[in-house]
Amino acid sequence: MPLRVGIVGVGYSGFDSMTPGLSTRELMFEAASRAYEDAGIDPRKDVQSFICCTEDFWEGISITDEYMPDQLGAVLKPLCTISSDGIVGLATACMHIMSGIADVAVVESHSKISDVLNPDEISSFALDPIYNHHVNADPRFVAGMEMTRYLKDTGTKRDHCAQVAVKNKKNALLNPRGVHGANLDKRAVLSSKVAASPLTELESSKTIDGSIVFVLASAQKAKKLGDHTVSISGIGWSSDTPWIEDRDMAKAVYVEQSAARAYKMAGIRNPTTYFDLAEVDDTYSYKELQSLEALKLAGKGKAGKMVESGTFDRDGRLPVNASGGSLGVGHLLEATGLHRVLEAVLQLRGQAGRLQIPRVKKAVVQSWRGIPTATGAAAVLGN
């Protein structure tokens, strides 16, 4: 079925390693205020549904939706938590709009990781309590295993992964939100400390704080709300098995499924040449390559060579993570998907400043929920 939902407002706050001066709620208020101003709406009157994407242990609060309504202007309004990446929140808002219960819906997600003192232990706490929890290692051991399998099955070179980190960190130097931008070479990336062999520290994104808010509207309502609407024409989300041992680790099956649904909805038959811009998961260097193949933006086992040859550079045929991605900007937990939608929306609006890529009309954005999940989402955006 055709999907036509407009993104009519964006706002964000934070994008820093720490935000000690603001509480989570104050951080959200800042982002929300900007998004509402951008959309030209009053949340107390104009919004029928609010959606937050959070997980309890990242907040240190059980039932985090308790602490969400006030700073979003959502008191005594429909608000709910979707425990997933922000793009699944966008999908939820789309369904609320398509089912007729909302004309305007708001999606928020954030990271306040600087409040969390032992994030690795929290990630490990998502491992199967009986079969996997006893592995007393940095949770990135899962990424190390995946990367090993991906490299073996596709013949992708170790260097190719390092090139992803080089590219994205360099791109981030142009991004005012880029906390982890750097001008490095492959040798520096490869010789940085090993995180979980073969993955190195400079190939692992680092978490940052931030809140991101989107205002979505039905096509009809969007027409009345300003002239820089970006439309969502396809959206999909999916999960592979929760059993790490049962997965085909070489492939991002959840991305294949998410993309297939999003492309079908948007009526895209040939994704390889369709897009002007891609913002894809790069929580770890190899994830970008694996995701590009699953998104059918590169043939199987081809992504590594393409990144090597500059196809995915800012001035390449298809700029991938021109924003700097998670490796360059930082990782925002469940808000990571929304961050990448934000970067794509600014590009599509022509408001990306020094980051601006000329003639961007169609973009694809994709996210992953991180270790140990095999859950992700994809969205097709255009103007």
Add this chain to the structure above:
Amino acid sequence: MKNRVAIVGAGMTLFRRRMLESPKELSFEATRMALDSAGLELKDIQSVVSGSAPDAFDGMHMKGEYLLDGTGGIGKPNQRVYVGGGTGVFTPIGGWWNVASGMYDTCLCVAEEKMSPLHPHPQYAFWSIFDQILERPLGTTLLWIFSLEMRRYMHKYGIKEEEIASVAVKNKGNAVDHPCAQLGAKITVEDVMNSEPICWPVKRLDVSPPSDGAAAVVLASEKVAKKLTDQPVWLDGVGWTLDSTHWTNRDLAYPEYVEKAAWMAYKMAGIKKPRKEIDIAEVYDPFDYKELHHMEGLQLAGKGEAPQMAVDGVTQRDGDLPVCPSGGLLGVGNPIAAAGMMKICEVFWQLRGEAGKRQVKKDARTGLAQAWGDLMQVGTVAVMRS
């Protein structure tokens, strides 16, 4: 634009203090039963919505991911929806928008809770629902907010503890007829009054127990539902609302958030006079006073008038407005999210005339299920029709 949505199958496990089955296995059992009752297989399901309250109960981070193979979510679009204690009724609401939007034709909705893993007691998880800086240092327990709300409600309308106790008597009595019930019992108002005070005015028998369990329903679009069954139950109205975080700044005597959620659902279902148009109601009853408090929010009773209805027997199974004919959380048990879903299942079975010994006397055509949660803050409401 909006598609009509039907419930075509329901299932649930036993509710017990401690179950042998793992969270995944509980989810599977309820799901399998719901699919069987709809005559469907997992391949017929296009999307999945799961519901489970705090991760702290089962003892894992990202519980929705862990549950995926039990909830049938592998390879499918899966959403875990979450509004604390309101999650049970909210889970089929999540399914509703999957189908009503036209995005999917069939959606499996599964709610699971395994509270027994947490030691020393599941109540401990509730400590972490409170404000980290202003409330937790005071040694807060969930019971506090209930007892504070109950006391305010009693004070405002001059309600007696005995009147409230009649709800526990009714629900535990109804649960005797429920094959999954944990605490079905024939008790008296005196039993409730004489049970030990745990957080006065709340006494032991005013409270639902911690439980393990799961429940599930299958939703389908009108087109698909009509092929599957000649007895679909229509999910005609859904509503939810969250009030402010600052619960100590609120009028605790009246759940305005439930009223707002109810009117959202009533409006959608075209209900103008809820007291006249609703035939049966599965009202959220984690504590006995809560059933009364919520009936008022749901516009099924005037403010302060629900206790009299309970005392007069209006809400009995053979009464004019049967409330919690299942036995409710007080009788069947309270595996948080699964308990709300149990209410949806009960209304489904009642409207199909399949509730066996629990079948209400009147000819029930329109039913309602409601749940509540968070810091006395969220209302979730579903209106169903045969």
Add this chain to the structure above:
Amino acid sequence: MNMSQKITSYPGHEITPEDVREGKYLDVVYKFEPKYSWAAGVAISRFLAELKEGRIIARKCMRCERILVPPRMYCEQCFRPTDEWIQVKDTGTVNTYSISHVGTDARRLKTPILVAVVDLDRATPGMGILHNLGEVEPSKIKVGMKVKAVWKSSSERQGAITDIRYFKPIGD
């Protein structure tokens, strides 16, 4: 006819306390201690700093004219920043109360904890905070009773909600 024509039994197996005692039930035990250092933020940082000084601070919204406590930098009704700091009194009225016989882990307490929502004087009516009551017989507590904060000594105060020991009744 049972619940559904197709349903004859309900799945699941109960584990009784006896089963657990007899070791019939296997489990994997581990302790999980997530650790946090929550940023209190602008409003609550000031609130805590004022508690350390033995005062209670609120924020006022000029549009709806409400005085909000605990303070926040935004008004949730008007959805705009709040405007000024206002000191409220450390006296108030019991909005509701409870006598808690159990602790956070549901274990029974030897001495019950007295809990109340106290609406503070000078704040907008109904603006309460959660706290304990003390120096009062449980049976003497009433909704509507006037109370006053009993503070820790200035050297003991740390900038925490527990800088107030409890609220105690004051004469009508």
